[in-house]
Amino acid sequence: MLKSNPGLALCILIAIGAICFALFSGDPYYVQVVIWVFANAALAVTLRFVLLIGELNIATAAFFGIGAYTTAVASTILGWPFFISLLAAPVIAGVISSLFGWITLRTKGPYFLLISFAFTEIVRLIYTKTEALGGNSGMIGMFPPMELDAYFPAIAISILAAILFGLYAAERSNLGRVFKAIKNNEDIPRSVGLNVIGLKILCLVIASTAVGLVGGVHAYTNSVIAPADFTYFVAVLALAYVKIGGEGHIVGPIIGATILTLAGQFLHSFGPYENIFYGAIIIGALLLVPGGIVGLGVRFKAGTLMGRAGR
Amino acid sequence: MSMKKIIGITGGALLALFSAQTAIADETLKVGISAPMSGAAAAWGLGFEYAAEQAVAKINAEGGIKAGGKTYMLELHAYDNKYNAAEGAKTAQTMLNRENINFIVGSIGTAPVKATQALSERKGALLFNTGWGKSIKGPKYPLTFTQMNTPFEILAPFYGYIKEQHPDAKTVAMITPNDATGQELEPVAIDTWGNLDVEVISKDKYERGTTEFQSIATKIATSNADIVDFGASPPTDVGSMLKALDVLGWNGIKVVPAGTSAGTLSKMAGAAAEGTYLGASADFTGESASEIQRELNAGAMEKLGEALNGITISSYDAVMALKKAIETADSIEPKKIAETLPTIIFESSYGPAAFGGAEVYGNPQQILVPVMITQLRDGKAVEVGRIAPAELKKRLK
Amino acid sequence: MNDTQTDTLSGYNKSSEGKILLKAESLERKFGGLTAVADFSFELHEGEILGLIGPNGAGKSTTFNLISGFIPPTSGTLSFLDQNITSKSATYISRMGLIRTFQHESLLSEMSVADNIIIATTHRLKTAAARQEKMREMAKLTGLEDYLKVTASSLPHGLQRMLSIAIALAAEPKVLCLDEPLTGLQGSEVKAALDLFEMIRSELGITILLVEHNMRAVMRICDRILVLNHGRLLAAGTPEEVSQNDLVIEAYLGHKK
């Protein structure tokens, strides 16, 4: 399989390289940057996963937060062990998302967009009003156990990479084809015996479970979480990664997340200019490079192939 | 931050690179700031950065800091923590792990400060902050220091003074933003009022960013409370509420513990703000202000269009405390400096100051500067009481 | 009780002997104040090709949407294979074996021909190999085997029509409801399509309900024809009977008598 798919082989090599870097590099800052890149890529990829059925799911931010809060509650209040706390995140995010999807996926387009936006705000307001969750101050003290502390970055990167490969596999399977069919024209799959609403919910649940796990990793990476970390803006940035990298292929959001995360690091002391930079890059990418970087690549490849054929 | 500044930093970095190669005697000591520089709380971050810049410029102009036989020039790096934990963690990583900054001379926002603290304590870096939460201090966090008065320092003398002035006041309505600061201030305020036999008859929270305060004002006006305590509400919001209260005909005692800027308040509410008591505003133009405070304030007015306040000026004090502690410890080792800080008396913008507060927090991590009670009279903040902490008085003797 | 009423229409029920697969009784559908279909009863018998014709806006497409479960009827009942399917979901009905095509947007236009057909096999077939095999079979049947990798929207129009039939067939229908499958086809293509319908009925044993505008084709291929006008059943019977019905002539040709 890998022979027929050199791109996939390259991605696996990169992931292994990143894990090794986390294990053997002595520079905590750059290891941290690698984790951010993977986490942002995972956020973008989960957002794009729901785009497969044609819906822009702002609630990606909400389920990211639900995952993070679940892990925080499990580890600091309930005192559960590290891996169980981490695994609780996708479970809870998945369960809540199935309810959310069951209720809301009867709507679509702008209505789903706005309802997912409202849901994200509701969830955030609930955190701020819940004393057990630390209110607006948030929760602190999610540390990996001492004996795992040194390996935590490698574990985090492995989990995040696994999420990326898992979602890639899901997209490549027949399920991914069905999701794309729903986006294209949902009457057709419905007319041939497919449960379209059920499949939409499934798509949302898969994405939310994945992003819940990213949230769990986030809780342990940052050790501190607060409601303001989970505004709709998380989804907006994820969408920026998707758009800049290109929506057409799963590596698009990964490339977008990598570039913007690295760029963001060097803009960090820019104050208000940081927003201007992000704004300009989003607008520029959307208008000048509509297919994103991946789209450019495809066009370039098509161009060279045509050039060859012409000769 | 201006474009000039960015060019300045880049230029400075290049210069530093060259000077490192040519091995000039002076070494640089990086100090960091983590504060909101954009969004609704941008004014705080910008003022904060300004005050620290002045302190750094002053120290560098006077020949830097001497320790261990070397002379250190300070270099300030300010980062936007966007007032949330996730960005706080990112700025912390950038400061501590990338820039290898060992001294954070100011951080604003409970959530981002906590996120910074999680890393700074592990990394062994010194963290000055303006956090109002009690949980941020204690023996668990030996490298964390609070650089301004918090409710635990302010409320008792502040409310006490008000009760003294208005012995007939029996009831208070609390209104505070639904954010970390508001949530941490409220219970302390309720306790403190209780000790003074003033009953809290209503407590409300509003979301930050609210622009319409009609319903809150109506509620307060109909509750007929003797006192309104605006808790952690920023002056802009208080101004809007006071205006609305004035229209509704309410005229009681107005109390703003987090009242940082009298100027803003009076500009927003005009006559409706008359007589308001402020807990964190200092009259940096008046007679009781120190020379340096007046100077800093005038500079900030010119550059930022906003007066300094109890929060923003504190970064100046933190830099000064750091300088004194480094020189006393004769070392730039953060642990040693943290041990030295509670023992020294340094020259803050308020005059001589120190660190203490072990009784409240279990560890001497709280700056000891006077609580200044001001009242808005004829549109100006007038200092009506300056209560130096007993602990500071003892130390200064 | 409605049977008696419909039975009074000439020719009804006489030309088919197969068992009843689909039965509609007093179907009615309103949109706001507008009645799209009213008091419509009919039966579809195993093995027949039943035509459903009528002028534009007569309610043909609404009828299709009703029986395939895409919209629920305002009143009336529907049964399929002796089971009440009134207000059952489209998914449920299609899984029972009633598959419909669409007049417009009848394809997954952005996906390849192969993917279009495979989607339709997804519910019945669980392995990738079985789906592939079924897909090739259906593509061959409809003359699409050379176009498998082509994006559906870039197929010539006639082949797009064929593809929509291939999709429906891949879902293994018992009853196939075709919504104007001949629109826009050339003469030779029409003939090929009609041959295909005949073959589907005789060799695959699939019963067909056909909505079509092309009168000659309908007359040629259908065993029986139902005529709708203004949402109501105007006439029913064999092609000859219907073509001589005064009411039908009036409805199609205006008030010329």
Added chain:
Amino acid sequence: MELQVQLLMNTLQIGSVYVLFALGLTLIFGVMKIVNFAHGTFFTAAALVVTSVMMWSVDTIGMPIWFSYLIAFVMALLVVCVIGFVVYFFGFKYVLKDLNGSFILSIGLLLLLNGTYLILYGGVPRSIPAVIPGNITILGASLTIQRLVLMIVAAIITLGLYILVHRTKLGLSLRAVAEDQEAAMLQGIPYRRVALYGFLIGATLAACAGALMATVTPVTTVIGDDFLVKAFIIIIIGGLGSVLGAILGGLLIALIESFGGYYFDPSTATLAMFVLVVILLIVRPQGILGHAEK
């Protein structure tokens, strides 16, 4: 009794601005089928222009306050129109009817413009002197004359828009395009031009709201954001693209804010609004007055 009147009066005060703001947003959605997250920046720009112009004209030149406010108001509308024109021609024109594309474009604009405002204007809130000082009591409810005038002006503008949409040729084109763009184009309505008009009218409405709001509240560079979130709630409740829906939705949200804030807690009222939206969308996804989408 007086209390209820006061709360109702509060509702109208808050609601009048919400309605103006939401009308612009819903109009833009109706015509262009885009969700404009940058709508708040129009509001902010107008408010910033008003305070800047007045600071200059009143403090520096010494013009009478009411006159200088009129000038500031006109300037604010002009500036917002220019911004609207620029963002339409260099941006939205290319993403008409593209929900995801326009969403991300508007987010980009939001970041870009808010950042620019912060640099130009600074983080310090500013307010302007009272244009019409004094208070008034109506049926036992007190309010400033300024607020009363604001309500009246907002009501007139709303009425004007209603007439524009329902009684003029341009309004007919706007409605036709909102209803079915392709059918409208077949009837010879120039879609792109109508979309531009709709967008500019929407932006101008936000600018009116911002310029009016500057008279009663301190102005910051993010002042529009709070209104944006509320406006989304309003137009979901009213139905995307519905003018009457935006008016009713705006008043309903103001009612919840006013009464909920009084009887419960302002932040509980905010939460209640969101919950209401979710419930409403479940029961009636197209909003109170929206058309069912096929």
